[in-house]
Amino acid sequence: MTNTAVPATAPEVVDRVIIRFAGDSGDGMQLTGDRFTTSSALYGNDLATLPDFPAEIRAPAGTLAGVSAFQVQISDHDITTPGDAPDVLVAMNPAALHSQIGRVAPRATVIVNGDAFDDRSLAKAGYSTNPLRDGTLDGFTVYEVPMTSLTRGAVEPLGVKTRDAERSKNFFALGLVSWMYTRPVDPTLEWIDKRFATKPTVAEANTVAFKAGHAFGETAELFAHRYEVHPAKLPAGTYTNVTGNTALAWGLVAASQLSGLPLFLGSYPITPASDILHELSRHKNFGVRTLQAEDEIAGIGAALGAAYGGHLGVTTTSGPGMALKSETMGLALNLELPLLIIDIQRGGPSTGLPTKTEQADLLMALYGRHGESPLPVLAARSPSHCFELAIEAARIALTWRTPVILLSDGYLANGTEPWRLPDVASLPDLHVEFATEPNHMNPDGSEVFWPYERDPDTLARPWALPGTPDLMHRIGGLEKEEGSGNVSYDPANHERMVRIRAAKIAGIADHIPEAEVTGDVDDAELVVVGWGSTWGAIDGAASRVRRSGHRVAQVHLTHLNPLPRNLGDVLRRYPRVVVPELNLGQLSRELRAEYLVDARSVTRVRGLPFTAAELELAILDHLEVAP
Amino acid sequence: MSDTVIPVTTRKDWSSDQEVRWCPGCGDYSILAAVQLLMPDLGIRREDVVFVSGIGCAARFPYYMNTYGMHTIHGRAPAIATGLAMARPDLHVWVVSGDGDALSIGGNHLIHALRRNINITLLLFNNQIYGLTKGQYSPTSEVGKVTKSTPFGSLDHPFNPVSVAIGAEATFVARTHDMDRKHMMEVFRRAFEHRGSSLVEVYQNCNVFNDGAFGEITAKQNRDEMLIPLRHGEPIRFGAEGSRGVVIDGQRGAHIVDVADVGEDALLVHDETRSDPSVAFMLSRLARGPHEPTPVGIFRAVERPEYGEGVSRQLAVAQKERGPGDLETLLRSGATWEVG
Numbered sequence: 001m002t003n004t005a006v007p008a009t010a011p012e013v014v015d016r017v018i019i020r021f022a023g024d025s026g027d028g029m030q031l032t033g034d035r036f037t038t039s040s041a042l043y044g045n046d047l048a049t050l051p052d053f054p055a056e057i058r059a060p061a062g063t064l065a066g067v068s069a070f071q072v073q074i075s076d077h078d079i080t081t082p083g084d085a086p087d088v089l090v091a092m093n094p095a096a097l098h099s100q101i102g103r104v105a106p107r108a109t110v111i112v113n114g115d116a117f118d119d120r121s122l123a124k125a126g127y128s129t130n131p132l133r134d135g136t137l138d139g140f141t142v143y144e145v146p147m148t149s150l151t152r153g154a155v156e157p158l159g160v161k162t163r164d165a166e167r168s169k170n171f172f173a174l175g176l177v178s179w180m181y182t183r184p185v186d187p188t189l190e191w192i193d194k195r196f197a198t199k200p201t202v203a204e205a206n207t208v209a210f211k212a213g214h215a216f217g218e219t220a221e222l223f224a225h226r227y228e229v230h231p232a233k234l235p236a237g238t239y240t241n242v243t244g245n246t247a248l249a250w251g252l253v254a255a256s257q258l259s260g261l262p263l264f265l266g267s268y269p270i271t272p273a274s275d276i277l278h279e280l281s282r283h284k285n286f287g288v289r290t291l292q293a294e295d296e297i298a299g300i301g302a303a304l305g306a307a308y309g310g311h312l313g314v315t316t317t318s319g320p321g322m323a324l325k326s327e328t329m330g331l332a333l334n335l336e337l338p339l340l341i342i343d344i345q346r347g348g349p350s351t352g353l354p355t356k357t358e359q360a361d362l363l364m365a366l367y368g369r370h371g372e373s374p375l376p377v378l379a380a381r382s383p384s385h386c387f388e389l390a391i392e393a394a395r396i397a398l399t400w401r402t403p404v405i406l407l408s409d410g411y412l413a414n415g416t417e418p419w420r421l422p423d424v425a426s427l428p429d430l431h432v433e434f435a436t437e438p439n440h441m442n443p444d445g446s447e448v449f450w451p452y453e454r455d456p457d458t459l460a461r462p463w464a465l466p467g468t469p470d471l472m473h474r475i476g477g478l479e480k481e482e483g484s485g486n487v488s489y490d491p492a493n494h495e496r497m498v499r500i501r502a503a504k505i506a507g508i509a510d511h512i513p514e515a516e517v518t519g520d521v522d523d524a525e526l527v528v529v530g531w532g533s534t535w536g537a538i539d540g541a542a543s544r545v546r547r548s549g550h551r552v553a554q555v556h557l558t559h560l561n562p563l564p565r566n567l568g569d570v571l572r573r574y575p576r577v578v579v580p581e582l583n584l585g586q587l588s589r590e591l592r593a594e595y596l597v598d599a600r601s602v603t604r605v606r607g608l609p610f611t612a613a614e615l616e617l618a619i620l621d622h623l624e625v626a627p
Numbered sequence: 628m629s630d631t632v633i634p635v636t637t638r639k640d641w642s643s644d645q646e647v648r649w650c651p652g653c654g655d656y657s658i659l660a661a662v663q664l665l666m667p668d669l670g671i672r673r674e675d676v677v678f679v680s681g682i683g684c685a686a687r688f689p690y691y692m693n694t695y696g697m698h699t700i701h702g703r704a705p706a707i708a709t710g711l712a713m714a715r716p717d718l719h720v721w722v723v724s725g726d727g728d729a730l731s732i733g734g735n736h737l738i739h740a741l742r743r744n745i746n747i748t749l750l751l752f753n754n755q756i757y758g759l760t761k762g763q764y765s766p767t768s769e770v771g772k773v774t775k776s777t778p779f780g781s782l783d784h785p786f787n788p789v790s791v792a793i794g795a796e797a798t799f800v801a802r803t804h805d806m807d808r809k810h811m812m813e814v815f816r817r818a819f820e821h822r823g824s825s826l827v828e829v830y831q832n833c834n835v836f837n838d839g840a841f842g843e844i845t846a847k848q849n850r851d852e853m854l855i856p857l858r859h860g861e862p863i864r865f866g867a868e869g870s871r872g873v874v875i876d877g878q879r880g881a882h883i884v885d886v887a888d889v890g891e892d893a894l895l896v897h898d899e900t901r902s903d904p905s906v907a908f909m910l911s912r913l914a915r916g917p918h919e920p921t922p923v924g925i926f927r928a929v930e931r932p933e934y935g936e937g938v939s940r941q942l943a944v945a946q947k948e949r950g951p952g953d954l955e956t957l958l959r960s961g962a963t964w965e966v967g
Contacts, residue, residue, distance in 0.1 A: 041962070042962055231966075236966050237965075237966055239965070240959065240961045241962065264713070283957070284946075285950065286952030293709075294735055295735060298703075301699075302706055302713070304699075304710065305707035306710040308710075311714045328700065330700075331699055335697075420966075421959065424958070466715065467674055467675055467717060469674045470674070472674055474645075474690050474695075474696035475697060475698070476689070476698025477698060477699060486645065487645075
């Protein structure tokens with residue numbers, strides 16, 4: 001890339017910007033957003049992203065149903081969310097403009113592909129008049145760029161067919177926005193070469209389109225401003241940009257390495273969890289076995305079978321699959337074998353909103369099995385946190401010989417953030433001791449193996465692998481006699497076993513961190529309690545409320561069962577408890593039941609993350625109410 | 628295990644200390660005896676054997692074997708065994724199931740385990756009734772069966788387990804019955820020795836809810852006329868002095884004839900190794916139910932790569948080409964940048 005033209009003015013420095021790319025499902029908006037994100041990450045900005053796409057692979061072109069969007073916030077300081085209202089909207093067609101304009105900031109910059117605003121496309125998008133002419137966009141700074149024809153003009157000389165040439169217009173848009181925000185261009189050009197190495201014509205077309213977009217920004221006098229967002233001052237280290245699903249998959253590989261147990265994933269494809277299956281199936285050199293099972297039940301069944309054989313068994317799914325797996329979870333908790341169940345939550349009930357985010361599986365995770373069947377439940381708070389939490393879930397599963405449910409969601413799964421890579425040597429040791437000898441003496445002096453003779457500290461049972469001489473034993477879903485594990489229908493034994501299983505899980509609370517309070521710890525008027533992916537928005541909202549003069553404390557829960565030992569005391573310390581959730585109040589119900597505190601809910605179920613702004617208002621509202 | 632000598636064992640060594648709790652007179656007793664008697668002859672160690680079962684009367688089987696055992700949930704044993712067999716190719720994984728468990732609630736897992744050719748030996752005890760839930764009709768019950776849940780007779784057309792397995796292109800499919808220990812042991816041994824999925828349908832009498840369901844063909848005095856023994860490489864014939872036999876013709880497929888009418892040379896020579904499952908399937912259709920001459924023995928035994936071996940091979944190739952996985956390298960496999 002040669003930068004011959006010098007912009008009229010030096011770029012204006014801003015501390016952060018929120019950009020939203022929107023177009024047809026076939027326009028490559030996710031790719032465009034992803035490339036912009038990567039070059040920003042490499043440049044050193046802090047960032048967070050929000051892909052927002054429909055469940056249909058290709059809804060009819062040009063319709064509102066087919067709009068696919070990608071939002072990214074880039075910043076020169078530490079940020080935790082992809083931002084609320086975009087400062088810049090790139091709309092590749094009228095449908096994109098129509099569906100997205102309602103969410104952009106007042107006086108935002110709107111860049112549209114002018115070529116796409118013909119009568120037919122306007123009608124498909126539900127416009128009766130052209131919004132570029134009828135005053136709809138008054139108050140916005142609108143740049144109408146004929147992206148299709150400019151791309152065609154740039155690419156056609158390469159001998160590319162018209163239709164193919166037009167397909168590079170997302171790279172034109174990317175080039176233009178890269179210029180506007182002074183992004184480095186080399187990472188994108190290198191990426192194009194690598195990604196399309198086997199299709200040199202496509203690589204060339206995309207390169208030319210990207211450069212044309214960049215040059216257009218430089219030379220067209222259309223653009224009044226160019227901006228720069230300086231690198232953020234992040235802690236020293238090596239960084240990479242990860243999605244939650246990638247971080248989770250890597251965390252599982254790490255857990256396998258740290259425990260010395262081969263990883264076995266049994267899974268059935270389901271949005272938004274499938275990327276974990278895709279990622280893990282690539283890493284066979286780590287000894288990872290993956291089975292794309294015939295259904296969700298077989299996915300967890302195979303994982304449980306592998307766990308019985310001494311592997312680190314994992315199943316990944318989303319809400320509808322969780323429902324199908326519940327019977328096998330009950331079996332696994334009765335067998336008391338380690339197993340990881342990963343639920344990437346999406347909008348429900350039923351098929352619901354497959355590509356959108358929600359936190360409405362919490363109560364299912366806690367209680368969605370028959371009988372008294374408590375399981376440990378964890379929830380990740382950010383994309384990179386998924387790595388750490390996969391290891392934590394494995395630690396609990398292996399130590400207490402229990403299935404563990406790990407909750408993520410669609411927002412974390414597909415969203416990205418820069419991640420300071422951990423020091424591998426500092427990761428915990430998850431080494432497991434298997435049973436090798438009999439552990440019980442019969443009255444006649446003979447030594448036998450009792451599969452339910454428990455460790456007195458953890459109440460975990462021994463794990464004897466098939467293949468171990470002299471420890472042959474039978475386990476199953478029927479109630480077992482305490483100790484021997486033989487089938488037992490004795491009433492008193494059943495009561496004992498139910499209470500032992502509950503006590504085992506409850507006892508994990510002694511081995512997890514206490515709830516950490518941040519913000520105005522000593523004198524807050526209100527404590528905000530959250531869990532899972534709402535962390536970023538809550539953190540942003542609480543900071544804003546503090547800036548307006550209030551004293552606010554925060555608690556963000558990672559362990560949802562058992563809850564941290566000190567949580568009750570923490571909640572009772574503050575006059576108001578507010579619990580924002582992307583459901584109708586599931587955690588608040590838990591906190592009320594568990595601690596008899598007046599936990600107030602803030603709930604949204606739109607398939608989208610909270611914005612910091614709406615949470616700020618909600619917290620301010622609660623502050624006005626007398627405690 | 629470094630020592631390679633397999634200890635000499637007897638049936639007693641393979642029997643657990645648990646009291647067997649099937650109804651007195653149940654056909655399951657004779658199947659259990661056949662398996663326990665066979666085990667000492669297989670040249671394997673008890674600790675390397677796992678019996679996995681689902682739910683039903685048959686599913687109690689693992690409790691009575693002095694091996695490793697998993698009594699799991701209804702219909703899921705083939706799925707759970709799939710994970711175990713993939714994870715631990717060194718083990719001998721047996722699945723014990725019934726007609727309801729394998730063909731109704733677990734039908735999906737059964738056909739997928741068979742098509743993948745997972746290395747498991749699956750015994751399907753078919754008694755054409757739900758026993759443990761006290762007498763409802765099953766997916767193998769005959770049309771018109773009057774049970775507690777079908778007081779006016781069942782309307783469901785039954786599955787033929789052997790046809791289902793051959794339809795799923797199982798690599799080993801056989802049938803035996805609980806009245807003939809020797810035949811059971813022969814078939815079970817072959818099933819055990821087969822690499823990949825083996826399915827054995829065992830006609831099993833439920834003397835409480837469906838007594839005598841197979842009596843027309845399995846009672847000693849009826850066997851000659853009603854059981855068609857399948858022997859690899861031999862013409863398929865049965866009846867007194869082999870007077871009847873099986874032929875295939877272009878119009879009618881496989882059907883039963885009097886040998887005297889067609890001549891010995893016209894008889895179908897049984898070949899269990901045909902890779903095309905069509906002939907085996909035709910044989911499975913000879914009887915519409917256990918009241919017509921019914922083939923027993925091995926319908927099909929073909930070679931196809933076993934799933935777990937394929938999995939292990941892919942792992943080995945990846946480790947050879949890329950070296951053993953290194954976590955540090957994995958975390959740095961995307962674009963990275965340094966701060967500070």
